[in-house]
Amino acid sequence: MADTVLIVDDDQSVLTMLYKVVKSNGIDAHTASSGEEALELLAHEAYDCILLDVNMHGMDGFAVVQSIRRRGLKTPIIIVSGRKEDYDTLYGLDIGADDYVTKPFNPITLGAKVKALIRRSRDNLPGANALITAGPFQYNTSTLRFYKNGVEIPLSSKENAMMKLFIDNVNRIFSKDMLYDLIWGEAIIDENAIMVYVNRLRQKIEEDPSSPKYIQTVRGLGYRFVV
Template sequence: MHNKVLIIEDEDSIRKFVNLVLQKQGFEVIQAASGEEGLEKVNLENPDVIILDIMLPGIDGFKVCEIIREEYSNIGIIMLTARGQDLDKIGGLESGADDYMVKPFNPLELSARINSLLRRIKASDKDPSNLLISGPFKIDLNCKIAYKNNAELTLTPKEFLLMKIFIQNINKALSRNKLLDLVWGYNFVGDPKIVDVNVRRLRNKLEDNPSSPNYIETVWGVGYRWKES
């Protein structure tokens, strides 16, 4: 299986050129011309590595990086900056990027850095820190499987993602809008009550008594919180 790379770059000429070079290097490449489109592609395609330009129309690369990092810890992110200023580099790394390159850059060097990043990601996948544990629950981030008392849970992709976000934010109140952005995407168009529907379904699968939940607690006027004593 080819490694999947998402290019989020608004300049058509750069995006298409990098796409061509990476395809020749054996990567499966997806393209997005804006931060908003890029976030949608992340949720749909689950890329291994993202090439992310800082200067994007709408949401800039720093914000895109922060949003991705809140949801995905195992996607590699290489940021591109045209200015080459230390402020951009530091800002990119602080927002969660793994590496950066300054335009203009050698596309073969970019390919080499992607391969180096992929090797680091694969090494970290073997780390037991890729398990999330809370009470009787365990989430294996590598296999995308959730367990209760070591019994595998049957969750939809959205329910799994919702549970993962809750356990990554134990005892922290998360608003419905925040959950909507993280699980359904920044540009989700639809009824925001979808959050409540999925929380109710998740409770039915996780709680011993869904009508009196011990784990997914309602925070009135805000949203929900994963409760851990």
């Protein structure tokens, strides 16, 4: 059964764009054009993730988040908003949202965030399998430890975050900009940092780092993890 995302926005053009982003990632989607409509849908159906605008007529997105959490629902929520002030981001996260994405957004990056958040939410459920396996690699989401052929490979925090992103998205191409956004967020780093960390990972996981088998460079596009 496919995952299902609830998309909430009173701008029809944005609603359509978000719907296409979700569907392009193999995820089903339902839409609501107001906070009130979203809460009505949530009263009758369970969703794996919610994409939610803040500025809407009637009940705004922050009020929707608070209502959802008061109901005891732990559904992952990503706020997708044109409001870029730090206060709004911190407030949204403080009242219960899991992530805050500002418009305009990169559709591929947003799709990756949705998939990763659904996966992380499912891993945290009681009895869920904490191990992600891809080829000879395993990633334990409970201990944040990474293994190849059963042997642990120590990783720095940023290497760990990059490897988790790759193993969550086998065969998916990530541009440098996407990796910056997903791993470093708003931090300002040297433009060669991505290449440095990719090379470090290759040194640790490849049989021949000079001819990588697993972390491949896709010329002109970025990097892809293949098993």
